[in-house]
Amino acid sequence: MRQGASRLxxxxxxxxxxxxxxxxxxxxxxxxxxVSFPNGIPNSVPGKPFHxxxxxxxxxxxxxxxxxxxxxxxxxxxxxxxxxxxxxxxVPTTTITFNKAGDLGGNVTASNAxxxxxxxxxxxxxxxxxxxxxxxxxxxxxYDDSQGHIITALGDDxxxxxxxxxxxxxSSDGTDNYFNRxxxxxxxxxxxSTNASxxxxxxxxxxxxxxxxxxxxxxxLDCLNFADASTCPGIGGVPTMFPILMTGxxxxxxxxxxxxxxxxxxxxxxxxFASSTGTITGYIYFxxxxxxxxxxxxIARLVSDPLNTxxxxxxxxxxTGDNGNPFVQSATPGLTTPSPFGSHNDNQLGLFTIPxxxxxxxxxxxxxxxxxxxxxxxxxxxxxxxxxxxFEYAMPGICSTELWNSSESNNDxxxxxxxIPVTAGPTPASANIILNGTGPRYDAWEDGP
Amino acid sequence: MPSDLAESRNLMSRPxxxxxxxxxxxxxxxxxxxxxxxVRQVNLAYLAQRADIIVQGRVIQARYEGLPNYPHINSVxxxxxxxxxxxxxxxxxxxxxxxxLPSQMRGGGKNLxxxxxxxxxxxxxxxxxxxxxxxxxxxxxxxxxxxxxxxxVIANEFGNAGIFRNVSADAEKFGAGxxxxxxxxxxxxxxxxxxxxxxxxxxxxxxxPRIQ
Numbered sequence: 198m199r200q201g202a203s204r205l206x207x208x209x210x211x212x213x214x215x216x217x218x219x220x221x222x223x224x225x226x227x228x229x230x231x232v233s234f235p236n237g238i239p240n241s242v243p244g245k246p247f248h249x250x251x252x253x254x255x256x257x258x259x260x261x262x263x264x265x266x267x268x269x270x271x272x273x274x275x276x277x278x279x280x281x282x283x284x285x286x287x288v289p290t291t292t293i294t295f296n297k298a299g300d301l302g303g304n305v306t307a308s309n310a311x312x313x314x315x316x317x318x319x320x321x322x323x324x325x326x327x328x329x330x331x332x333x334x335x336x337x338x339x340y341d342d343s344q345g346h347i348i349t350a351l352g353d354d355x356x357x358x359x360x361x362x363x364x365x366x367x368s369s370d371g372t373d374n375y376f377n378r379x380x381x382x383x384x385x386x387x388x389x390s391t392n393a394s395x396x397x398x399x400x401x402x403x404x405x406x407x408x409x410x411x412x413x414x415x416x417x418l419d420c421l422n423f424a425d426a427s428t429c430p431g432i433g434g435v436p437t438m439f440p441i442l443m444t445g446x447x448x449x450x451x452x453x454x455x456x457x458x459x460x461x462x463x464x465x466x467x468x469x470f471a472s473s474t475g476t477i478t479g480y481i482y483f484x485x486x487x488x489x490x491x492x493x494x495x496i497a498r499l500v501s502d503p504l505n506t507x508x509x510x511x512x513x514x515x516x517t518g519d520n521g522n523p524f525v526q527s528a529t530p531g532l533t534t535p536s537p538f539g540s541h542n543d544n545q546l547g548l549f550t551i552p553x554x555x556x557x558x559x560x561x562x563x564x565x566x567x568x569x570x571x572x573x574x575x576x577x578x579x580x581x582x583x584x585x586x587x588f589e590y591a592m593p594g595i596c597s598t599e600l601w602n603s604s605e606s607n608n609d610x611x612x613x614x615x616x617i618p619v620t621a622g623p624t625p626a627s628a629n630i631i632l633n634g635t636g637p638r639y640d641a642w643e644d645g646p
Numbered sequence: 647m648p649s650d651l652a653e654s655r656n657l658m659s660r661p662x663x664x665x666x667x668x669x670x671x672x673x674x675x676x677x678x679x680x681x682x683x684x685v686r687q688v689n690l691a692y693l694a695q696r697a698d699i700i701v702q703g704r705v706i707q708a709r710y711e712g713l714p715n716y717p718h719i720n721s722v723x724x725x726x727x728x729x730x731x732x733x734x735x736x737x738x739x740x741x742x743x744x745x746x747l748p749s750q751m752r753g754g755g756k757n758l759x760x761x762x763x764x765x766x767x768x769x770x771x772x773x774x775x776x777x778x779x780x781x782x783x784x785x786x787x788x789x790x791x792x793x794x795x796x797x798x799v800i801a802n803e804f805g806n807a808g809i810f811r812n813v814s815a816d817a818e819k820f821g822a823g824x825x826x827x828x829x830x831x832x833x834x835x836x837x838x839x840x841x842x843x844x845x846x847x848x849x850x851x852x853x854x855p856r857i858q
Contacts, residue, residue: 311716311775318718318748351745352777354696354770356857357785359684363747400684442684 220438220460221412221514222246224367226374227538240369244515244540247367247374248410248464249293256409257298258282259334264304266340266397267388274340274383277393281401284437284451285409290462290470290553293409302332305339307350310382313337317380320366328378336408337380345386355386359397362404379408399442399450406438406457410464413440415494416456416507418567420446431504436460459508459553470553475619478550479628481512481563484594484607485637489547491516492590493563495630497551500558500616508551511566516545550625558616561601561628565592595634607631683747688782690809690832691816694851696781696858697768700732701740702790702845708759713743713775720746721777724759726767732848742769745777764790766800766844785809790841798841807836813851820854 226241241247249256258278265274275297282295305313309332316322316333328334341347345355362381367374381404388397417431420443426432427445435449436456443449453461462470477497481490491513499506517539551561592598596611603615611633617626694700703726713719725741734740746758759765768786769778780786784803793799802809810832817824824832828850831843 307774311713311719315713315716315718320718349770350773350775350777352743352770352773352775352779353683353745354779354781356696357686357688357692357782358779359686361683361747365748404684 220414220436220456220463220509221511222248222464223364223407223410223412224374225515225539226369227517227540241367241374242369242372244542244545245374246410246464246515247364247376249364250373250375251292251465254292255294255296256336257296258336258338259299259301260297260338261304261340262300262302264340264342265385266383266393267343267385269385269388269390269393271340273390273393277398278338278401281398281405281451284402284453285405285461288453288458288461290458290467290473291465292467293461293465298334301334301337302330305332305337305347306342307346310339310347310350313339314380317378318365320368320377323366323368323377335378339380339382341383341385343385343388345384347382348384348386351382355384358384359400360384360404362408364408364410376410381405381408395447399447402437402451403442406461409461411438411457411460414438414456414460414509415440415566416454416496416509417504418564421567433505434507436509455506455553455555456508459551463552471623473555473621474552475554475556475621476550476552476625477554477559477561477617477619477628478548478625479561479601479630480547481549482547482629482631483637484632484635486607486631488637489513489543490593490632490635491546492518492566493592494566495549495551495561495563497554497559497561497617497619499555500560503560506555506557508553510549510551512549512563513546515548516540516542554619556619556621559619559626560614560616561630562598562614563592563630563632564598565590593635594632596632599630599632601628601630605629605631607633607635609633683783685783685785687808687811688785689811689813689816690847691813691851691854692857693768693781693786693809694848695854695856696770697733697786698771699734699740699742699767699769699778700848700852701726701728701734701769702730702732702766703728703740703764705759705761705763705765706739707741708761710746713745713777720748722746722759726765729764730845733852742772742778743776744779766790766848788844791838793838799838800841800844801838805836806834806838809836810834813847817851817854822850822853824850 224247226243226245260275260278261271263271265271279297286294313333316331317337339347348355348358360383364376364379366377368377383401414436416436417434420426420429420432420435423429425445426443432449434454436454437450438457481493483490493512494509495512496507496509599611600614602609602613617628619626705724706727707725709723711721713721721743723743725739728738728740766788768781770781772778788800788802790798790800813832814824814829828847831839831847
């Protein structure tokens with residue numbers, strides 16, 4: 198009982214002190230570093246996701262002045278960009294809005310793409326106000342031509358690389374962490390006005406999701422096994438920020454799932470978000486019932502609509518992913534803490550928080566991120582906090598998926614489940630899951646009691 | 647090898663080029679995939695046809711730094727001690743520079759290349775900026791390791807998932823059907839394969855018409 202009470206206190210303290218985040222944040226503040234990276238790493242607020250400052254909404258963007266993507270016209274391309282941003286803007290429980298501010302100072306081509314990206318990424322110019330004068334602007338949307346010359350110039354194969362995006366110039370005011378600039382490059386090889394809505398729009402929505410601070414997310418993983426994902430019963434719950442654009446999944450990728458809605462709303466909460474939705478929070482523990490397990494995917498599913506109304510969070514996503522792990526030792530000699538991102542608060546190591554839940558009864562389950570399935574989610578397709586480091590953990594213990602139940606223990610049935618009532622408002626429901634049949638930690642270098 | 651050259655020229659005839667384009671178009675219709683870099687799923691035949699550089703080697707340097715003259719763009723300069731150059735310049739070492747997104751540096755940027763790794767890379771020729779990324783990103787970057795039996799095995803960063811899909815059919819289209827042993831290798835849906843088996847496949851698939 199004492200242990201249970203202390204856990205509850207720990208959980209409440211952690212919950213009240215932490216930002217809510219479902220769909221993983223792209224960057225989380227961490228310990229100050231003295232590492233010299235080209236783009237600089239700020240002294241950020243540990244454990245807080247980076248995001249765009251809402252006081253600057255609508256978030257403005259700029260596009261090529263005359264060129265379009267592929268063989269599309271500029272007008273057609275601009276319309277599609279607007280449509281892609283509106284997918285995120287239309288989520289009713291978020292405040293984020295977008296507006297095309299104008300055109301870049303010139304078309305971006307293979308000959309100046311490097312200079313343009315360099316200018317956007319030059320954080321030393323932030324103090325001079327918005328980027329003006331040259332080609333680049335604060336949020337630069339670059340259209341590649343029908344031959345893919347820009348992607349080729351950047352060293353990629355335009356046949357297989359469809360586009361990329363990122364948020365750059367991170368900063369902190371001591372209480373919050375912010376993005377300041379961003380860019381996206383939209384591949385044009387083979388893109389026409391007739392195929393753009395299926396070939397390019399899903400790419401845009403997903404990439405713009407990254408640009409506004411969302412990482413990848415995993416729900417209904419079994420849809421990967423369908424030759425045509427549109428026939429998968431759970432396709433409605435697969436997030437736009439799922440790491441893979443599946444065949445037949447194009448429509449799904451342009452329609453935010455419950456997980457995307459929770460993720461964008463947690464990052465940019467609208468006035469009604471907190472009052473109209475509820476939260477489940479808790480810890481994932483190894484079988485020793487003490488050591489917290491990081492890097493596992495936790496999903497809350499509405500009992501009456503489990504495949505579609507499902508929201509996830511990776512345990513420990515606010516904590517650094519490389520706490521002493523020699524797999525990820527830095528290439529920089531003498532650097533003992535390689536990642537500048539993620540907190541070092543051990544109360545967050547196994548913590549999960551799933552916000553944005555419509556009121557109702559939910560099940561809670563924990564599974565591995567897809568580290569051994571058809572397409573491992575590592576490297577560029579990784580889920581925070583581990584995947585970005587180049588690996589993911591397998592599910593430890595004897596359950597491939599383990600559900601929470603009211604008699605949770607280290608020897609309960611993997612599938613035994615108790616619905617958790619979730620009400621709208623600030624008081625979270627709690628669910629700690631103790632994994633069955635595990636060692637006390639993943640590896641010898643993992644912290645433990 | 648003269649016989650290989652003759653076969654290669656034969657494969658480059660017009661019908662084969664048409665088939666090649668058709669295969670490329672078909673490839674473009676299936677399963678795009680993932681990430682901050684969003685890439686299509688590709689197979690080993692495509693990698694062998696598209697790559698200008700195919701090199702196996704050990705990483706002896708991985709330097710994370712800004713691009714020359716563009717210091718605010720991340721890159722990694724990688725030097726391999728060449729074990730086998732399938733296609734590309736001769737020499738004991740091969741160096742290339744890869745453009746990196748800031749989000750690829752989240753973990754400190756050291757997860758992509760580390761000194762000591764043994765890799766097989768399928769790369770485009772250096773661009774006008776001197777940059778080249780593995781084709782298909784994780785799909786064109788293979789790691790060589792030693793299994794419990796002491797044999798070298800190899801898998802790309804998708805665990806070889808999908809990398810052999812349609813390889814047999816692609817080879818057949820160009821009149822370069824796989825041997826029985828090679829067919830058995832590509833029948834595996836995923837998982838590491840013997841390095842020698844993959845080397846045999848790559849050498850064979852390099853006979854297919856190049857995709858530019």
